Amino acid sequence: MTAPAVTGAYPRAPYPCPVTSPTPDALLGPADVRELAAALGVRPTKQRGQNFVIDANTVRRIVRTAEVRPDDVVVEVGPGLGSLTLALLEAADRVTAVEIDDVLAGALPATVAARMPERADRFALVHSDAMHVTELPGPAPTALVANLPYNVAVPVLLHMLETFPSIERTLVMVQSEVADRLAAAPGSKVYGVPSVKANWYAEVKRAGAIGRTVFWPAPNVDSGLVSLVRRAEPLKTTATRREVFAVVDAAFAQRRKTLRAALAGWAGSAAAAEAALVAAGVPPQARGESLTVEEFARIAEHKDAGHEEQAPQ
Secondary structure, eight states: OOOOOEESSSSSSOOOSSSOOOOOSSSSOOOHHHHHHHHHHHOOTTTOOOEEOOOOHHHHHHHHHHTTOTTTTEEEEEOOOOOHHHHHHHHSSSEEEOOOOOHHHHHHHHHHHHGGGGGGEEEEESSSOGGOOOOSSSSSOOOOEEEOOOOHHHHHHEEEEEEEEOOOOEEEEHHHHHHHHHHHOOOOOOOOOHHHHHHHHEEEEEEEEEEEEGESSOSSSSSEEEEEEOOOOOOOSSSSSHHHHHHHHHOOOOOOTTHHTHHHHHHHHHHHHHHHHHHHHHOTTTGGGGGHHHHHHHHHTTTTTTHHHHHHH
């Protein structure tokens, strides 16, 4: 796989919409977004989950809610035309944007240079699929702030948290339903794989709602903000992340089944699953939606409990 292309402060192509002079508000408004998109020949695509934010107040609200600090190095995934990028550059020390779309990636450095020239040397672009990014230019990121494409929001979020442990704070805008799942607590009907895996890394909570009218085109669903603050200390367990996530995936693959039945394939048999659950202090008749991430970790630690019981004395 080839390394992702990295572009710094210098645009690859001229900014297609003339800016006669820097204005006090360099952020993109509805007319700016549509004019820029038209000049680039860009139409938002459902395939990539593109909905561009057209309201400057909304992106400033996102930056405030994310508590972006002047010393932060922010990574943004899916910057699109640059609405949130410009607001982040106003507040952070540095911003690195990861963009997969060829046209958008080619235009964004020029947009930054034209609308915020005094901050252009604080911006870098990585032209790549975020799921394939394993390194970023410049200092390690301290925050992730993004309007994530709805169709890949959870895998991208989990990949970034795993790949860049320096990210302390995250604020993502996702489909409202996905926001509910990420922030759900054990026992909730929407508690599931995203809830547990996100909680492996961070304390997760809903951080607000976003209306449909601030996007172009307006989506058919509402959006929500999710805040993730990385755990000060990693979860205490002898199991690896991969081992714990394997238990989580197995438990929720068959939600209606008891853990004894749902984990039979993972453990090797229903009896082995029961032995692991008992050793972990989890009732075999419980279901996945009632367990905390700590309990899933304990189950992973005791995967061989059934084999140990059967071993000759």
